[in-house]
Amino acid sequence: MTRWSVYVVAIAVCWLLAPQRCPAPLIYTPGEGLRYERVGEPSWRRTRAKDQLEVAQAAFAAKDYGLALRAARHTIHQWRHTDYAAEAQYLMARCYEARGQTEKAFKAYQQIVERYPQLDKFDEITRHQFAIANRHLAGKGFRIWGVVPWFRSMAKTIEMYEQIVKNGRYSDLAPKAQMNIAAAHENKKILWARAPDYAEAARAYELAADRYNDRPVGADALFKAGEAHARQAKTAEYDQSVAGLAIATFSDFSILHPDDSRVPDAQRHIVNLKTEQARGSLRIARFYEKQGRWQGALIYYNEVLLKNPTSAYADEARQRIDAIKHRTAD
Numbered sequence: 001m002t003r004w005s006v007y008v009v010a011i012a013v014c015w016l017l018a019p020q021r022c023p024a025p026l027i028y029t030p031g032e033g034l035r036y037e038r039v040g041e042p043s044w045r046r047t048r049a050k051d052q053l054e055v056a057q058a059a060f061a062a063k064d065y066g067l068a069l070r071a072a073r074h075t076i077h078q079w080r081h082t083d084y085a086a087e088a089q090y091l092m093a094r095c096y097e098a099r100g101q102t103e104k105a106f107k108a109y110q111q112i113v114e115r116y117p118q119l120d121k122f123d124e125i126t127r128h129q130f131a132i133a134n135r136h137l138a139g140k141g142f143r144i145w146g147v148v149p150w151f152r153s154m155a156k157t158i159e160m161y162e163q164i165v166k167n168g169r170y171s172d173l174a175p176k177a178q179m180n181i182a183a184a185h186e187n188k189k190i191l192w193a194r195a196p197d198y199a200e201a202a203r204a205y206e207l208a209a210d211r212y213n214d215r216p217v218g219a220d221a222l223f224k225a226g227e228a229h230a231r232q233a234k235t236a237e238y239d240q241s242v243a244g245l246a247i248a249t250f251s252d253f254s255i256l257h258p259d260d261s262r263v264p265d266a267q268r269h270i271v272n273l274k275t276e277q278a279r280g281s282l283r284i285a286r287f288y289e290k291q292g293r294w295q296g297a298l299i300y301y302n303e304v305l306l307k308n309p310t311s312a313y314a315d316e317a318r319q320r321i322d323a324i325k326h327r328t329a330d
Contacts (some may be wrong), residue, residue, distance in 0.1 A: 043073055048178065049079035056091050065095040086116035086275045086314040093128070103142060106160060113167055123172070126164060130173045133160040137184055148237040154188035175217040198232035202245070219257045223266065230269055233276055240280035243273045271308075278308040283319060294324050 044059075044067060047053040056071035063112030066092060075088035093108035110126045136142070136157040162185065164177040182204035185197045205225035212218045250266040250273075257263070285300035297320070304317035 001142060032181055042070075049075055049082055051085035052078070053084045053088055053091075056088060060091055060095060060098075065099050069095045073103060083118070086112065086119040089116060090119065092120060093125075097128060097132065101143075102135060102140065106132045106163075110163060110167075122168070126168065126171055126173050127168075129160065129164050130177060133157060133164065133177070133180065136160065137180055137187070154184045158184045158188075169211070173265075175208060175212045175215060177209070178204065179217060179221060179224075182208065182221075182228070185229065194237055196231070198228045198235070199242075202228035202232065202249075206249075219253070219260055222249065222253045222256070223260075224261055226266065226269060228255060230273060240277045243277045243280070247273050247277075273306045275311050275313070278311050278313040280305045280316075281307060282313045284315065285320065287296070289320065289324065294328055 002063075027301040030284060044055050052071055052075045056068045056075060059065070059068035059071060059286050072088040072095070076085045079085050089108065089112050093105050093112065096102075096105035096108055101276045106129055109129050112125055113117055113122070136152065137154075139152050141152045142156055158181050161177040161181045164171075165174050165181075168174055172227070184199045185201035185204055188197045188200075189195065202225045205221045205228055208221035209218050209225060226246050226249035229242055229249055233240065233246055235241035247270050253260070254263050254266050281300045281303040285297045285304065286295035288294075288300060301321045301324075302315050304311075309312060
């Protein structure tokens with residue numbers, strides 16, 4: 001290598017190692033993506049918390065949610081323990097919600113409750129969180145890593161409602177959130193059964209009925225708990241104990257709320273459920289009879305008569321009881 005070649009290589013290395021100014025560095029911000037930003041202090045940054053928050057608020061009003069998020073996030077980072085940081089956190093949540101990033105919005109609202117309890121916006125925050133959970137209950141899907149669209153999830157939706165209840169068990173929206181937990185369970189499919197989770201729905205309704213018995217929602221919750229048990233009973237072929245739970249729930253409803261317009265419906269449910277119990281006992285009795293287990297068959301045929309003596313199932317039970325008695329006597 002010649003002397004001039006050595007000089008050229010040395011100069012090139014020094015030039016590469018020297019700090020260079022980038023006219024437009026590429027910046028990545030979680031939740032915002034990539035953006036270009038000029039070298040030096042960004043034009044939207046301020047030296048006072050109040051001024052920085054005003055930049056964020058102005059950007060939000062102009063629907064420039066990307067700038068509003070950056071300005072609000074900088075306010076929190078620089079002045080974390082001030083009231084301006086609390087307002088900036090609230091503004092971040094509003095930006096995420098406006099952009100349809102519901103999971104990020106819900107979490108951002110929750111951080112206000114946990115980190116900035118001094119901010120007097122609890123009722124407003126609860127309304128926003130409740131509205132977000134309702135969107136997912138109605139079918140809005142969630143996102144993987146907050147980015148990739150994915151299917152809806154009643155389990156995650158339930159977690160949102162549970163957080164709302166946990167934040168304020170006796171707030172104005174807590175009873176509705178508890179009722180929607182039950183509704184989400186009814187929308188959720190049990191994988192092995194491919195049927196709604198009526199058992200969990202009934203438990204959620206019963207909790208609402210017990211916790212908010214002094215509010216109008218208490219009666220509604222108790223009636224819906226009976227309906228959930230009744231729907232579950234229809235899926236049970238040989239275990240009719242769930243029908244018994246439904247009958248007990250509708251009976252409690254009729255006693256505790258005698259003036260409710262749904263009492264006649266509750267009574268009709270009880271009659272139908274007793275018929276359902278009779279049907280279940282009849283199926284079991286038939287099974288025992290086919291196996292030649294006469295004593296077991298007689299027990300369950302008699303249960304048909306006890307549970308609903310006026311049903312069509314009772315007529316068949318009487319005939320089979322007589323036939324088994326004649327057979328065993330012979």
